[in-house]
Amino acid sequence: MRALHERNLRTFLTDVIRWNLRGSLGVQLFRLVLVGFMGFGVYAYSYQARYGLSVTGMNDIVSWGFYISNFTFLVGVAAAAVMLILPAYVFHDPDFHRVVIIGEGVAVGALVMCLTFILVDLGGPLQAWHLIPVIGIFNFPSSILAWDVLVLNGYLLLNGLIPAYILYSHYKGRPADERKYRPFVFLSIFWAFSIHMVTAFLYQGLPARPFWNNPLMGPRFLASAFAAGPALITLILAIIHTSTTYKIDRSVFNKLRLIIVISAIINLIMLFSEVFKEFYFPTHHSISAVYLWFGMDGHNSLVPWIWTSVCVNLLATLVLAFNPGKNNPKVLLPACLFLFVAIWMEKGIGLIVPGLIPSPLGEVVDYLPTWVEFSVTLGIFALGITVVTWLIRAALIIEQNYSGV
Amino acid sequence: MSSKKIKNKEIRAASLLEKKSTRRNFLKGLSIAAAAGSAALTTGCIPAADAASTEELKLRWQEFFKKNYRLMTQEEKDATVARLERLSKLNANLDVQMGSYPPLDGVLYGYAFNITRCEGFMECVTACVKENNLDRKTNTQYIRIFEMEPGQLDPSTGDGQYYHEVPVDNKFYMGTQCFHCEKAPCTKACPTKATWKEPDGIVVVDYDWCIGCRYCQAACPYYGRRFNWGKPEIPKEEVTRRQHYLGNRIRPMGKMEKCTFCIQRTRKGRLPACVEACPTGARVFGNLLDPESEIRYVLKHKKVFRMKEELGTDPKFWYFID
Structure with a gap:
């Protein structure tokens, strides 16, 4: 550990990098695998950069696919950090105060993935600077996509800078000044809701797509996010608890379980409400839902997908609610994993693709991502995991060894 | 690659080196190199060394940084149209006549x-x-x-x-x-x-x-x-x-x-x-x-x-x- 007077911003950055390059053989192997996936993702993307989006499974009817599906889901994961921030900073919950930094790390990783997914989905990524105000044109406030660019980058900034300030203060051996960061914490709470509402409005605001043009979409996005996000954070905390010296209190897991169960139940109620509206008296606005749940004109690639998702979602929610293993992590952790995957299936592909099928002129096609889309997506996930592990590793070392020095 | 081609390239490189270098030439060379780099990016691949002329790279560079059409003055519109016509000639050997004529008055x-x-x-x-x-x-x-x-x-x-x-x-x-x-x-x-x-x-x-x-x-x-x-x-x-x-x-x-x-x-x-x-x-x-x-x-x-x-x-x- 460096002497106190030697510590400055430069050593902070170099220390963070140094800590992250060290590690046991297992850690190094894990990193190697991540780098391998990222490298393969870059290779696949170079293919897409050369031949255009024609190498994906998308077409003029299904004009958004796997990338935008993952983007939509991950916005929720990013927003879910607020479920730790709110109790930690506003209600001063001591248990959550210890883990809030991990939630913020997850949010930063998720946002990096979101922005990368948007970038790889662009047909002209080199023209992305056209979006930047002053040097480009920012169609604000008319375009909801412009709003989304704004809120996502703002949230990334907030969730990067608040923990960075707190950690840097601890690194320098002094407590972080709460008066300085508290206003930004409140802003970030408001902002977390806004990123997910705005992303929902992106779809909800399109009368051309009746499947999305649904006022329940925003609230349901929040409910599913506050189920899937904390489920992921629970898994990450469990990994930290078992593989590092940073021990997480049991009460954190209990409180997280409560948040997940309540959100998951609200999510299922809203899902039921949507399904009821589509099928009690089907209109021509219900055709996308018919395609999704039952298939249409011989096209039914999403039918097993959505039924699997909903069944797994229901089962995982029941397990988490009734807690059959009496807090046994071997029961609860798989339930969290299954819930996370089920929501990913439903809110990603299960939401984006049927919104575009049938086309506004009634044509039905199926969509299947190509190897390029899978590889690029895996590469982006590897990137996100890398970001999260780097941030959490640095945070834990500082919190354990530096704070209070 | 045939030895003849390699020889040609060597000659070209030698003649480039022999050229008298002035500050102006240096800057020009620099901008061409930058243009080559950006062109490689804009096409999404590294062009073969002799695939793109310096003129083409310069035009692509200028095209990359142009404004939204609605913010262009008529001169800028004419310039981009001329560039696009020239690029079409260079790339595909196509003579196109491109216009940027405005809407007619009193027409919907x-x-x-x-x-x-x-x-x-x-x-x-x-x-x-x-x-x-x-x-x-x-x-x-x-x-x-x-x-x-x-x-x-x-x-x-x-x-x-x-x-x-x-x-x-x-x-x-x-x-x-x-x-x-x-x-x-x-x-x-x-x-x-x-x-x-x-x-x-x-x-x-x-x-x-x-x-x-x-x-x-x-x-x-x-x-x-x-x-x-x-x-x-x-x-x-x-x-x-x-x-x-x-x-x-x-x-x-x-x-x-x-x-x-x-x-x-x-x-x-x-x-x-x-x-x-x-x-x-x-x-x-x-x-x-x-x-x-x-x-x-x-x-x-x-x-x-x-x-x-x-x-x-x-x-x-x-x-x-x-």
Whole structure:
């Protein structure tokens, strides 16, 4: 550990990098695998950069696919950090105060993935600077996509800078000044809701797509996010608890379980409400839902997908609610994993693709991502995991060894 | 690689080295190197050393940093048009005449489609593909013709992919394309203002300003927009060389495109290619502000309706029945 007077911003950055390059053989192997996936993702993307989006499974009817599906889901994961921030900073919950930094790390990783997914989905990524105000044109406030660019980058900034300030203060051996960061914490709470509402409005605001043009979409996005996000954070905390010296209190897991169960139940109620509206008296606005749940004109690639998702979602929610293993992590952790995957299936592909099928002129096609889309997506996930592990590793070392020095 | 080629390259390199270097030359060399680098980026691959001339790289560099069309002065428009013409010559050895002519005064274009007359020959589709330099590889079409059952008026109930002799007894035909809505959801959605409604009512795309996010495509309730998923391919001898910057110029990869009411023709007082090609006279096009125009006659004397009127998009495309 460096002497106190030697510590400055430069050593902070170099220390963070140094800590992250060290590690046991297992850690190094894990990193190697991540780098391998990222490298393969870059290779696949170079293919897409050369031949255009024609190498994906998308077409003029299904004009958004796997990338935008993952983007939509991950916005929720990013927003879910607020479920730790709110109790930690506003209600001063001591248990959550210890883990809030991990939630913020997850949010930063998720946002990096979101922005990368948007970038790889662009047909002209080199023209992305056209979006930047002053040097480009920012169609604000008319375009909801412009709003989304704004809120996502703002949230990334907030969730990067608040923990960075707190950690840097601890690194320098002094407590972080709460008066300085508290206003930004409140802003970030408001902002977390806004990123997910705005992303929902992106779809909800399109009368051309009746499947999305649904006022329940925003609230349901929040409910599913506050189920899937904390489920992921629970898994990450469990990994930290078992593989590092940073021990997480049991009460954190209990409180997280409560948040997940309540959100998951609200999510299922809203899902039921949507399904009821589509099928009690089907209109021509219900055709996308018919395609999704039952298939249409011989096209039914999403039918097993959505039924699997909903069944797994229901089962995982029941397990988490009734807690059959009496807090046994071997029961609860798989339930969290299954819930996370089920929501990913439903809110990603299960939401984006049927919104575009049938086309506004009634044509039905199926969509299947190509190897390029899978590889690029895996590469982006590897990137996100890398970001999260780097941030959490640095945070834990500082919190354990530096704070209070 | 043959030894002859290598020798040629050596000679060229030697002559480059021998050239007297001045500060000016150095800066020029630097900008060319920068242009080469950016061109490598903009094409998405590293060009072979002798594939692109320095002139081409310089033009591409200038093209990359140009403004949105609506912010350009007439001089800047002329300059970009000249660059694009030159690039077309350098890249594909194609002599095109590109224009950037503005809307005509006192004109608002409108379109009417006679569902009694249309017999589904699809001459309009062929003419449109040819006129607008649409990609032949993926068979891009702005116009769709639907074979309809009696008793229906919504194209989504019709058959948009018929391959048989027409007309078929007891069926009728409905065409769709971009309807150039007065309250267009697509232009509202675009995050960079790369698509907008011109004063003559034509909804256009600045292909070079578009970032290819496809939000406009999701926002369009009429399936009026097409995306260049790959690089468009058109046989050289079939390219329509009279082009407009906002119209039928060959689109870059990864950009949105759509029907422009044949802006390159209509702004010169001609009819769109589809109207001219229609053998049954089912298509009517004209100036909505001119009380003597045929389109005004149709709107006044025929029973007309529009598609998905309930969405409030106010399309300038009417269907009518004789």
